[in-house]
Amino acid sequence: AQTVTQSQPEMSVQEAETVTLSCTYDTSESDYYLFWYKQPPSRQMILVIRQEAYKQQNATENRFSVNFQKAAKSFSLKISDSQLGDAAMYFCARTSGSRLTFGEGTQLTVNP
Amino acid sequence: EAGVVQSPRYKIIEKKQPVAFWCNPISGHNTLYWYRQNLGQGPELLIRYENEEAVDDSQLPKDRFSAERLKGVDSTLKIQPAELGDSAVYLCASSSHTAEAFFGQGTRLTVV
Numbered sequence: 001a002q003t004v005t006q007s008q009p010e011m012s013v014q015e016a017e018t019v020t021l022s023c024t025y026d027t028s029e030s031d032y033y034l035f036w037y038k039q040p041p042s043r044q045m046i047l048v049i050r051q052e053a054y055k056q057q058n059a060t061e062n063r064f065s066v067n068f069q070k071a072a073k074s075f076s077l078k079i080s081d082s083q084l085g086d087a088a089m090y091f092c093a094r095t096s097g098s099r100l101t102f103g104e105g106t107q108l109t110v111n112p
Numbered sequence: 113e114a115g116v117v118q119s120p121r122y123k124i125i126e127k128k129q130p131v132a133f134w135c136n137p138i139s140g141h142n143t144l145y146w147y148r149q150n151l152g153q154g155p156e157l158l159i160r161y162e163n164e165e166a167v168d169d170s171q172l173p174k175d176r177f178s179a180e181r182l183k184g185v186d187s188t189l190k191i192q193p194a195e196l197g198d199s200a201v202y203l204c205a206s207s208s209h210t211a212e213a214f215f216g217q218g219t220r221l222t223v224v
Binding site: 043045 | 155168218
């Protein structure tokens with residue numbers, strides 16, 4: 001089975017500091033999408049950032065950026081200037097055709 | 113623009129009882145997904161619709177689960193009869209051609 005692996009079940013960061021969440025994936029496709037979703041206690045999955053595999057440039061959305069290493073099948077998320085509202089469960093996800101496969105998630109705690 | 117709407121948000125039922133979840137996707141989104149999320153895990157796809165057609169239901173336990181998407185808009189997911197192991201959050205999502213899925217707030221099902 002093609003999988004998405006998040007090796008860090010939990011991470012913590014001090015407010016205003018930077019944190020990086022790791023994600024690796026398996027795929028036999030050359031064209032696909034990668035996503036990071038945030039899930040706060042309200043349960044709603046919120047899209048944080050997306051990356052198209054055919055684009056070499058790393059995606060950036062305000063304080064959120066990714067380090068996409070296609071050959072290594074790695075897709076890490078960097079959160080800069082962490083805020084208390086960033087505390088949540090973060091899921092990495094990969095498309096396979098139109099199916100979206102998620103990792104197990106990383107619980108991020110932001111300490112004041 | 114209204115997001116994906118799910119109801120109910122919470123449901124508690126006794127085992128062997130039936131239960132149904134409803135989803136209204138974002139207007140114009142042809143693709144609709146039902147995911148199940150167990151506690152502390154990432155969402156797992158149950159079924160994906162393209163308009164009215166179920167194109168990926170390989171993960172749906174067909175002996176007790178059923179789904180429909182009438183007229184290619186709203187969708188209903190049913191479990192009959194429910195088992196203790198069905199306790200989870202059931203997430204509905206929709207997408208258009210841009211690949212990312214937009215999620216509803218989910219239904220937390222507790223089977224006692």
